[in-house]
Amino acid sequence: MTVYFIGAGPGDPDLITIKGRALIERCPVCLFAGSLVPEAVVAFAPEGALVRDTAPMTLDEIMAEIEIASQKGQDVARVHSGDPSLYGAVAEQIRRLKALGIDYQIIPGVSAYAAAAASMGQELTIPEVCQTVILTRTAMKSSGMPEGEDLETLGRTGVTLVIHLSVRNLLEIERQLGPLYGADCPVVVAYRVGWPDELIIRGTLRDIRDKVRAAKVTRTALIFIGPALTETDFRDSALYDGAHPHILRPKRAGADVRKISDARSST
Numbered sequence: 001m002t003v004y005f006i007g008a009g010p011g012d013p014d015l016i017t018i019k020g021r022a023l024i025e026r027c028p029v030c031l032f033a034g035s036l037v038p039e040a041v042v043a044f045a046p047e048g049a050l051v052r053d054t055a056p057m058t059l060d061e062i063m064a065e066i067e068i069a070s071q072k073g074q075d076v077a078r079v080h081s082g083d084p085s086l087y088g089a090v091a092e093q094i095r096r097l098k099a100l101g102i103d104y105q106i107i108p109g110v111s112a113y114a115a116a117a118a119s120m121g122q123e124l125t126i127p128e129v130c131q132t133v134i135l136t137r138t139a140m141k142s143s144g145m146p147e148g149e150d151l152e153t154l155g156r157t158g159v160t161l162v163i164h165l166s167v168r169n170l171l172e173i174e175r176q177l178g179p180l181y182g183a184d185c186p187v188v189v190a191y192r193v194g195w196p197d198e199l200i201i202r203g204t205l206r207d208i209r210d211k212v213r214a215a216k217v218t219r220t221a222l223i224f225i226g227p228a229l230t231e232t233d234f235r236d237s238a239l240y241d242g243a244h245p246h247i248l249r250p251k252r253a254g255a256d257v258r259k260i261s262d263a264r265s266s267t
Contacts, residue, residue: 003066003076003097005090007083007109008032011194013040015110020079023107027077029069031062036081036220038195045077059089063096070102083111086135087164113162116190116222119200122229124160127237130228132159138166138173155180160226167191167221170209177225178205186229191221 004023009015021044024030030045034053045051050069054062069076080088084106097104113135117124124133134154139145154161155177166173167189177185183206191199203211205225212221 001070001073001075001103003078003093003102003104004107005084005088005093005104006077006079006107007111008037008041008079008081009110009194010082010112010115011036011038011192011198012115013038015115015194016041017107017109020107020109023075024077024079026075028074029065029076030079031065031076032079033081037079042077042079059092059096062093063100066097066102067100070100080109081112083109086111087137112164112190112193112222113224116188116193116200116224119190119193119198120188120224120229124162124224124228126228126231126234129231129234130160130226132157133162134159135162135164137164138169140166140169151176152180158226160224160228163223163225166223167212168218170212170223173223173225174205174209181205181225181227185225185227188224188229189217189221190224191215191217193222 004027006020006023007017008020024042024044025046028046028049030042030049030051031054032042032051033055035055042051050065052065066076066078078093080090082088084090085108090106094104113133125131134157136149136151136154137145138151151161151163151173158181161177163173183204185205187203187205187208189201189203189208189212191197191201199215199217201208201211201215201217208223
């Protein structure tokens with residue numbers, strides 16, 4: 001018996017991996033985070049499977065269902081939104097599974113920040129502008145942030161920040177990051193990425209809070225902050241630069257291509 005932690009992606013049922021879908025199709029027990037995972041994802045569960053929404057359940061209740069499945073020798077598809085490695089409350093479940101001697105595997109999924117970048121139509125790492133992305137959140141009603149991971153400390157890096165679980169904390173984000181990034185720093189708020197009502201809101205640290213309020217967005221949103229979000233004046237990557245040889249494109253091969261081209265043009 002195995003518990004499979006499956007990353008379902010951000011909302012679009014087509015963004016689940018083939019492996020994740022195949023496991024849902026064969027597991028007789030499916031426990032899914034219904035507040036963030038659409039029912040269309042778990043509709044692949046086999047006929048007669050136990051399918052339960054864990055959103056209203058406590059950790060003890062979830063573990064009780066898993067223990068019952070273990071006693072019956074039934075595999076469990078434990079379906080989480082996005083990728084289980086980020087803000088999925090998976091760690092405490094794994095700790096309990098280890099204590100119970102129950103086997104588990106993690107199946108990665110498309111993270112919401114990656115899906116949001118796709119909807120925004122851009123790359124987050126821009127040559128010589130930003131090569132680092134920090135995924136973080138702010139402390140509100142949930143557990144506090146560890147020492148040294150506050151926004152002011154992270155903001156001193158000047159890199160692109162992707163802030164989870166914090167759309168109701170925009171005033172504090174503006175207060176802490178405004179002096180570091182500037183009031184005109186680009187900000188994107190991505191709401192319900194991958195769902196039919198997805199919304200991409202663009203603004204700056206100065207005006208994003210008003211725009212989000214006008215759109216009545218209060219949850220299920222990611223906040224992107226950094227100058228790379230609107231930068232267009234940057235050098236091309238060296239990856240495909242003809243003047244930049246590497247192991248798969250050695251300099252000699254490039255020279256041979258030029259010789260062939262010159263020979264063709266002269267005939």
